[in-house]
Amino acid sequence: MIPLLTTAAAHSAASLALFFQPSTSLAHLSTIDVLVIAVYFAMVLWIGFYLKQQANTSEEFFMAGREMTAWIAGLSFVSANLGSLELMGWAGSAYQYGILAAHWYWIGAIPAMLFLGLIMMPFYYVSKTHSVPGYLKLRFGESSRVLAAVSFGFMTILMSGVNMFAMAVVMKVVLGWDITFSILVSSLAVALYVTLGGLRSAIFNEVLQFVLIWAGALLVPILGMIQVGGWHNLQTKILLNYHNQDYTHMWRGMGHFADNPMGIHWTGIVFGLGFVISFGYWTTDFLVVQRVLAANSLRSAQMAPIIASVFKMAVPFIVILPGLLGLVLLTNSDGSIMHLVGENAMGPGLHSYNEVLPLLMVRYCGPGLLGLGITALIAGFMSGMAGNVSAFSAVWTYDIYQPHIKKNATDKHLVVVGRWATILGVLVSIGTAYLVMHAQGIMDYVQALFSFFIAPLLGTILAGMFWKRATSAGGFWGLLAGTVTSVSLYAWVKLEPSALSKVAFSPNAKDMAENMYRALWSFVVCVSVTFIVSMMTKPKSLAELSGLVYGQTPIPNEGPVPLYKNHWFWASIVIVVFFILNIIFW
Amino acid sequence: MQSSTIPIWFFIGVLLTIYGALILGYGIFEFMTGHYANVELVHYHAPIWWGAVLLALGLFYDFKFRPTAK
Numbered sequence: 001m002i003p004l005l006t007t008a009a010a011h012s013a014a015s016l017a018l019f020f021q022p023s024t025s026l027a028h029l030s031t032i033d034v035l036v037i038a039v040y041f042a043m044v045l046w047i048g049f050y051l052k053q054q055a056n057t058s059e060e061f062f063m064a065g066r067e068m069t070a071w072i073a074g075l076s077f078v079s080a081n082l083g084s085l086e087l088m089g090w091a092g093s094a095y096q097y098g099i100l101a102a103h104w105y106w107i108g109a110i111p112a113m114l115f116l117g118l119i120m121m122p123f124y125y126v127s128k129t130h131s132v133p134g135y136l137k138l139r140f141g142e143s144s145r146v147l148a149a150v151s152f153g154f155m156t157i158l159m160s161g162v163n164m165f166a167m168a169v170v171m172k173v174v175l176g177w178d179i180t181f182s183i184l185v186s187s188l189a190v191a192l193y194v195t196l197g198g199l200r201s202a203i204f205n206e207v208l209q210f211v212l213i214w215a216g217a218l219l220v221p222i223l224g225m226i227q228v229g230g231w232h233n234l235q236t237k238i239l240l241n242y243h244n245q246d247y248t249h250m251w252r253g254m255g256h257f258a259d260n261p262m263g264i265h266w267t268g269i270v271f272g273l274g275f276v277i278s279f280g281y282w283t284t285d286f287l288v289v290q291r292v293l294a295a296n297s298l299r300s301a302q303m304a305p306i307i308a309s310v311f312k313m314a315v316p317f318i319v320i321l322p323g324l325l326g327l328v329l330l331t332n333s334d335g336s337i338m339h340l341v342g343e344n345a346m347g348p349g350l351h352s353y354n355e356v357l358p359l360l361m362v363r364y365c366g367p368g369l370l371g372l373g374i375t376a377l378i379a380g381f382m383s384g385m386a387g388n389v390s391a392f393s394a395v396w397t398y399d400i401y402q403p404h405i406k407k408n409a410t411d412k413h414l415v416v417v418g419r420w421a422t423i424l425g426v427l428v429s430i431g432t433a434y435l436v437m438h439a440q441g442i443m444d445y446v447q448a449l450f451s452f453f454i455a456p457l458l459g460t461i462l463a464g465m466f467w468k469r470a471t472s473a474g475g476f477w478g479l480l481a482g483t484v485t486s487v488s489l490y491a492w493v494k495l496e497p498s499a500l501s502k503v504a505f506s507p508n509a510k511d512m513a514e515n516m517y518r519a520l521w522s523f524v525v526c527v528s529v530t531f532i533v534s535m536m537t538k539p540k541s542l543a544e545l546s547g548l549v550y551g552q553t554p555i556p557n558e559g560p561v562p563l564y565k566n567h568w569f570w571a572s573i574v575i576v577v578f579f580i581l582n583i584i585f586w
Numbered sequence: 587m588q589s590s591t592i593p594i595w596f597f598i599g600v601l602l603t604i605y606g607a608l609i610l611g612y613g614i615f616e617f618m619t620g621h622y623a624n625v626e627l628v629h630y631h632a633p634i635w636w637g638a639v640l641l642a643l644g645l646f647y648d649f650k651f652r653p654t655a656k
Contacts, residue, residue, distance in 0.1 A: 032612055036605060043601050050592065072594060204594045211598050215605065219636055223627050366616070366623025368609040368633055 025176030026355075027362045033371030040212070040375045041189055044205050044382065048193025051201045058414040061198035062130060062394040063294050068203060070300035074307030076203040077291040078315075079210035080387030087217060087319060087380045088166055092353035094323025095340055097262045097512070098238075098247030099585060101323065102316045107274040109312050110578045112282035114571045116292070117305035120283050122555045123465050124293060125301045127547050132286040132461070133399040139464040139548045140475030142403070147479055148460075149399035151453045152286060153392055157425060159287075160388035161432025166354070167381035168433065173351075174358040174374065183433055186378060190385045191426040194393075195419045199294060202390040206291075209379035210311075216376025217318040220357070223364045224325035237328040241337055247327065250585045256508070263510030272516025276523045280458035287391040299558050302567045309574050313581065319357075326356035329363070389425040396421040452490070455519040456482025459526030463534075466550045468542065474534030482526025489518045592653045599647025606641025609633050 029037075055061045068076070093101040129135045133152060137145035164183055171182040193201050228234045235248045245261050246253045253260035254269060282288060282305075295301035330338040340353050351359060361373040397418045402409055409417070460479040463470040492499045493514060501507040504517040545552045563569050613633030615621075622628045 032608055036608060039601070039604050039608075043597065047597055054591075204597065207594050208598055208601065212601065215602065215640055219632060223630070223632060226630070227627055363626050364632070366612075366625045366628070366633060368612040369636065372605060372609065 025172075026174045026358060027370060029175060029371060029374070030367040032368045033374065036368060036371030037375050037378065040379065041185075043208065044189060044193050047204050047208070048196040048201050051197030051204065054200055055196070055198040056415065058397075058411050058418070060200065061415045061418050062397065063290075064198070064200035064203055066294055067200075067296050068291075068294045068300070068304075069296060070303035070307060072203060072207055073292050073295040073300060073304035075210050075311070076206040076294075077288055077304055078308035078311050079206035079213075079383045080202075080288055080291055082210065082213060082315065082380055082383060086315070086384075087213065087377055088170055088354050088357055090319045091323040091326070091357040092340075092355070094320040095326045095356045096323075096342075096353045097260075098245065099250055099320060099324065100260060100262045100264075102250060102320045102585070103269050103273060105312060105316050105320070106578060106581060107269065108278045109282060110309050110574065111274065112278040113305040113309040113312065114574060115279065116283045116289075117302045117309075117567060118571055120465065121292065121301045121305070122298060123548065123550075123553060124289065125295075125298045126553055126556070129293075130398045131395050132284055132289055132457075133395055135548075136460065136464070136475065137399070137403075139545075140460070140470075141472040144460065144472070144476045144479055145399055146404075147476065147483075148457060149395050151457075151483060152395055153400070155453045156287065156388045156392045156395075157428050157432055160385050160392075160425065160429035161435065163381055163384040163388070164429055164433035167378065169354065170358055170377055171374075173355055174362065183430055186382055187385065187426050187430055190382050190389065191423055194386050194390050195422045198415075198418065199290065199390050199394070202386040203291060203294060205386060206383045209383040212372075212379045213376045213383075214318065216372040216374075216379070217322075217357075219369060220360045220364055220373070221317055221321040221325065224322060224329060224360060228325060228328060234324060234328065238324065241328060247324065248585075250582060252586060257504075257506040257510075257513065258508040262512045263508055264513035264516060265506065265509075268504070268513050268516035268520075272520045276455045276458060276519045277516065279462075280454035280519070280523075284457045284461045285454060286395060287387050290391050290394060291387075297558065298556055299561070299565075299567070303565075303570070306567055306570050306574060313574070313577065322357050322360050326360060330356070330359055385426075385429065389422050389429070392425040393418045393421040396425075452486045452522075453483060455486060455522040456526040459523045459530060463527060463530045464549070467534075468545055468549050468551065469534055469539050470530060471534045471537040471539050473537045474530040474532075477533045478526045478528075478530030481529040482522045485525040486518055486522035489521060593651045595647050595651040596653060599644050599649075599651060602640045602644030603648055604644070606637050606639070606644050608637070610637030610641055613637050 054065070057065075059065055090101055090104065093104075124132075124135060127135055127138055129138060131149075133145045133149040136148050164187060167186060168179040168182040171177040172179050193205060197204070225231070225234070228237065238247050246259075247261065251266065254264070254266035257263050257265050292301050292304045295304055326340070328337070330340070332338050338351070340351050340356060341347075342353060346352055358377075361370060365373050397414055401417055401421075402414065406413070456479050459482055460475050463478065464475055489503055493503060500509055500514050503509075503521065504513045506513070509517070542552055547553050610633065613631060613636075616623070617631060617634060
């Protein structure tokens, strides 16, 4: 296989080189860089074609046959979230806000991932649902499923467009590639391999992309730390250059909105991010939950998020650290410190926050390594997009098409619909990419999206899983009220910026704080409405709740296992490391 | 003879092997000819050791997870 692959890659490299005619860009690719990128594309397509033979039934196409091991499901779980937004956007956020950005990887991810694996996974897995909206159908009825499915589909396509935009911008800035060319080549590759091999192909490629992201991005922080002289030297130099702000402590400046670069209070981080947004995303967003549902047993499904959490904790090393290094290492041609700016302040000769990682790559990576770094960014984009379109395809087919458009569809027909939904999802994403170009900042935009849909969904799912008295009407109206609250608050602040002080409880609050508190409000409204309406309506019988609600779900006993295979043991280790990291960088 | 399923780890091994060989090869070329790329810390010869790490990992995965006939 290898000689065939390299021949194909060399041919692709020659063809692709015709299109690469950069004008003003940070770097120029050499032949070896183009070869590295071409080999990557050849590999993902090889996987797609190879797995086509294993995607014949709907269970195989949408759920990967539920045959994934804990390691594959876990790496796919974390990789689907590791889009180019993660690499570029959060490196930019670390440059802008300092180490506070690491909250999104630690308190904003780890507790929720462990909760999913230890507590929630049995309900999803035992109910044999194909999707999160599918669980809502079983627990609350059809109306809740439709509302969740439509909002999820909408969000997924927007997210996919955001990812695509991020990737196209970095290709334009770093290499001078035409935005349309970048978008078309990468998105068509994703469309091809997901359409052919379904979720299994998406998962296999996500695992591959995860390894590739590390291989391509890890060198930058290693060389950066060597050059800057270690962590303490980095802290000292940041303090010298930016003496008014604390960029290297995670909690010390959280006592007041005005004491940290993000303009947020610890309550917003702990309750808004650490609970509502984090739990909402990691436990109810079907994009990530779908990967775990594809596990080959309940034990694997429970271990997968725990394995993922270990790698998630390590991601700041390749994302946050480069952002901090950029504060001291990036210099202008006259030797002065380079100051990156927001997208709105861009002008001739200036670079935006989001360019910090590409700028560092160009600084350290010569031929071959630069190609690998660029491939890591492309891989990040493609894994994020594949996650979005495969989840969109499943929700569209199972939760909208089958129940509402063709109820008696055959299994073969559903696979065909899933393949077309994948292509449609990619096409709509391409259109969306051009819309999001006018958004103020990539990450702020995504946070706003999360709070629209994710926060109220968390309220509904938690009420459904842990409160037997929650009724169908309560679930639906709670979900609707939470979503409307979130959108309304967003619109209110957009129309009247001074309203921010009311939403986030402080006149010093900034955009990120607004997102946290808006999510919190939305969750509170959702849970309150769910409670009130449920108390006024008739609950389901206990028999109907079997397999869906805590206390009514017999958890399968898979027998005793040695300590090193026990998910509670590994979760305990992860949570201890989580606390140690927060204390070290307090 | 029917071949068994190719594990994802083998695909990863193939990719790392190719990348390791390409990057290590370029690093050796740089070292031998003295034509270094215009990047920082060039004296650390990152392409050589990073390429070697990728190649070693790739070969390990190729061998460990190679498809075997049923």
